[in-house]
Amino acid sequence: MNLTGGWHWHWRAWRSQQRWASASAHIEAWLLAQTMPRQQLVLIGASAGWMMPTAWLAQFKTIHAWDIDPLAAPLFRWRHGTTLKHLGVALHMHTGDGLARLPQLVQAHSDAFFWFDNVLGQLRFTGPDLSSVEWQLYQIQKNMRSVAWGSVHDRMSGRCAPKGALPLPQEGLAPVAMDSPSAQTWLHRMGAISPCLDHLTEHVLPKGTPVQHTAWDFKPGYAHWLEMGWCPAGQ
Numbered sequence: 001m002n003l004t005g006g007w008h009w010h011w012r013a014w015r016s017q018q019r020w021a022s023a024s025a026h027i028e029a030w031l032l033a034q035t036m037p038r039q040q041l042v043l044i045g046a047s048a049g050w051m052m053p054t055a056w057l058a059q060f061k062t063i064h065a066w067d068i069d070p071l072a073a074p075l076f077r078w079r080h081g082t083t084l085k086h087l088g089v090a091l092h093m094h095t096g097d098g099l100a101r102l103p104q105l106v107q108a109h110s111d112a113f114f115w116f117d118n119v120l121g122q123l124r125f126t127g128p129d130l131s132s133v134e135w136q137l138y139q140i141q142k143n144m145r146s147v148a149w150g151s152v153h154d155r156m157s158g159r160c161a162p163k164g165a166l167p168l169p170q171e172g173l174a175p176v177a178m179d180s181p182s183a184q185t186w187l188h189r190m191g192a193i194s195p196c197l198d199h200l201t202e203h204v205l206p207k208g209t210p211v212q213h214t215a216w217d218f219k220p221g222y223a224h225w226l227e228m229g230w231c232p233a234g235q
Contacts, residue, residue, distance in 0.1 A: 006071065016218075017050070020216065023214055023216040024053070026212075027152060027228065030228060037113045038061075039112070039113075040112035041115060042105055042109050042114045042115070045098065045117045046076055047076070047117065048076050049080055049117070052117060058087050060113075064105075064112075065092070065093050066097075066098030067094075068095070072095070073093035076093060102140065103143055106147055111147075112148075113147075115151070116150070117151075120151055121199035137201065137203065146233055146234070147233050148233045151205065152226055154199040156196045156225040157225065158193065160190050160192050160223040167190060171211070173209065173211065174203075174209040174210075174227075175205070176211070205229045206231055213227055
């Protein structure tokens with residue numbers, strides 16, 4: 001089962017827009033503040049772009065979006081297509097496994113900015129075992145060295161009972177180890193209840209990459225720790 005696709009996922013996302021608004025706003029503010037290349041975007045795991053800001057997408061001249069979910073393309077166009085078309089952005093939707101095509105996509109779009117949209121943290125659900133997932137994530141980072149790229153992904157998820165509102169975003173440098181004081185303080189502020197699910201994404205981004213950590217109020221009593229960052233070509 002694809003945990004981030006199909007009618008069940010899109011129904012939940014549509015119903016959860018108000019609950020997810022805070023995390024979406026934090027993602028938008030961070031993306032708009034970055035200085036990544038903005039000519040061509042290759043979007044991996046686009047889904048319907050439920051938490052993706054149209055204002056950021058509109059800064060690119062061409063977008064190639066990939067997702068294995070056949071519902072992703074029409075819903076992405078429904079959410080973002082009208083504005084992008086009005087602003088002259090060339091939007092190309094592709095139904096297929098962009099991760100499997102990464103080497104070919106990097107070669108074909110060597111000047112593009114690649115963005116993994118909350119997809120790399122889901123690989124732990126599809127890999128044969130955890131070590132294979134960690135190896136796959138390492139290979140993805142290796143394949144991306146020649147292009148500018150970034151990712152937003154789950155670090156941890158699980159039950160939580162914060163004493164107040166979820167914490168505001170915090171900045172850091174990758175990798176942030178789960179047993180580090182900063183990570184433990186962050187989880188405490190989120191009100192995380194052990195055991196939490198590790199999405200195996202600690203080393204997704206190259207060492208020293210500036211990152212933002214954002215709390216995502218996924219559903220009542222359950223939150224995700226999101227990490228986002230990007231790096232220029234050659235790192």
